[in-house]
Amino acid sequence: MKKIITLLVLSILINACSSKKQGNMIVQGQIKGLKKGTLYLQKMKDTLLVSVDSIKLLGSDKFTLTDHIESPVLYYLTFDGNTTDKRILFFGEQGAITINDNVEKFGYTPEITGSKNQELLDKYTKVKKKFQNQRLEFVKKDFDAKKANDMDLVTQLEKDYLKLAKKRILYTTNFAITNADNEVAPYIALTEMYDASLKMLDTVNNSLSAKVKNSVYGKSFQEYINKIKVTEKQ
Incomplete structure (x- = not known):
């Protein structure tokens, strides 16, 4: 009985840790050619640039990131956290936003849909x-x-x-x-x-x-x- 309870507790803890908090803004899309690396969703907080979500891409170039947004503001989609050389700047707002780009010209001519602003x-x-x-x-x-x-x-x-x-x-x-x-x-x-x-x-x-x-x-x-x-x- 103790083993069963222990397993249940561990299962709950694992699910709680692995479940991703879903915000009211979903940023999804595809970075063609990006098979390995980390994408970060970042925004300015006071005077600092902070990461609000991230995803490691291993074998797949599709991604989904999320944040809870109260007011539309500018966000950065960065590759391996580099906000100088490789970044996509976009207006975030509630709802689903789709961003498609390719790894070779990351940030130069991304296709962004779903954001009126x-x-x-x-x-x-x-x-x-x-x-x-x-x-x-x-x-x-x-x-x-x-x-x-x-x-x-x-x-x-x-x-x-x-x-x-x-x-x-x-x-x-x-x-x-x-x-x-x-x-x-x-x-x-x-x-x-x-x-x-x-x-x-x-x-x-x-x-x-x-x-x-x-x-x-x-x-x-x-x-x-x-x-x-x-x-x-x-």
Whole structure:
């Protein structure tokens, strides 16, 4: 009888240790070519990057990771914990998110579905890259003009660049306002509206839904605006 009880207790303990806590966000997918290694699901906690789940892949390149999420935030999917060379950055939120990639180009062009905020962030990033490319063209033209001592062209390029910068800010502001019911809005405002006026920042903040205002990035955005207002009063 004692042996039976002991076996039952051991069985319960083993099951308890081996069972994986299921969160309200499931991250699943396939990393083609990854037959051996460890994938980590990580996120920022205060100022530290912490692992919330991990899985060792031995012979299979498919994975499932999970976390309990209260507010959509950015996550890292890293290979062997390396967040510098090999990582996939994505917007995590409740539900099932599918990430497909390959080990050779891990993190460069992953396919991510199931996250509305990620979908919006990808949409914004495409336009952002166009602005970045135009900026690089201005830098080259400015360098060539100064080298040729063509000051009239330098002056004109400076005016055109200011117009481009204003256009980028207006696009970013409108994008955030249009998507004010998604947590990506305050995130983009925090990371991309660094040269925007306080009036524009306030306009975006006032457009956010109550749900988004109460999110991680919504609260951070409010704190950011409050600091600017305090600084301007000094």
